[in-house]
Amino acid sequence: MLDKIIARILSVFPAGIRDFYYKHESVMLYLIVGAMTTAVSLIAQYIPAFLGLPTEANTTISWICAATFAFFTNKAWVFKNEEKEKSDWIRQAASFYGARLFTFFSEFAFMEITVRVLGQNEYIMKLIAQVFILVLNYLFSKFVIFRKKSSEKENDTDV
Secondary structure (H helix, E strand, O other): OHHHHHHHHHOOOOHHHHHHHHHOHHHHHHHHHHHHHHHHHHHHHHHHHHOOOOHHHHHHHHHHHHHHHHHHHHHHHHOOOOOOOHHHHHHHHHHHHHHHHHHHHHHHHHHHHHHHHOOOOHHHHHHHHHHHHHHHHHHHHHHHHOOOOHHHHHHHHOO
16 A cells, blocks of 8 residues: 555656665665654654643553554564464564664653753754664664565565
8 A cells, every 4th residue: 555655656757866765665665664753653652641641641652553563564564574483473573663662761760861961952953863773673673573485585576
């Protein structure tokens, strides 16, 4: 479904832009899905807030919803991972949530050190942190969580 929507959108662009997109498809899809994940996160943050839940609860609900949305969309659309075995799903989900927790706490530590200890601007540090977190999450997903098995890699080179 997403592939058809993107193909339709790309059809109005010059060939050079289409070529660039397809050459870097997983990164481009990661950014698109990341924007969608951000929307899920914001909605999941503000609906409970509107209902009167405390910030800690809202943030927790938001993180769970966004991470879960990201897991399924990254698995299906970005990395086109078709693992069907229950044990593979469990390994991937545990790895995904573990990596996301690692980057969450890394961001937390970065913000504490740069803002509270070093007195840097919170908003600038947040932007810097987000770039690093985005890259780390992509690398974890591509090379650890959803990596292709050697038999899949061989099939990809045959195409």
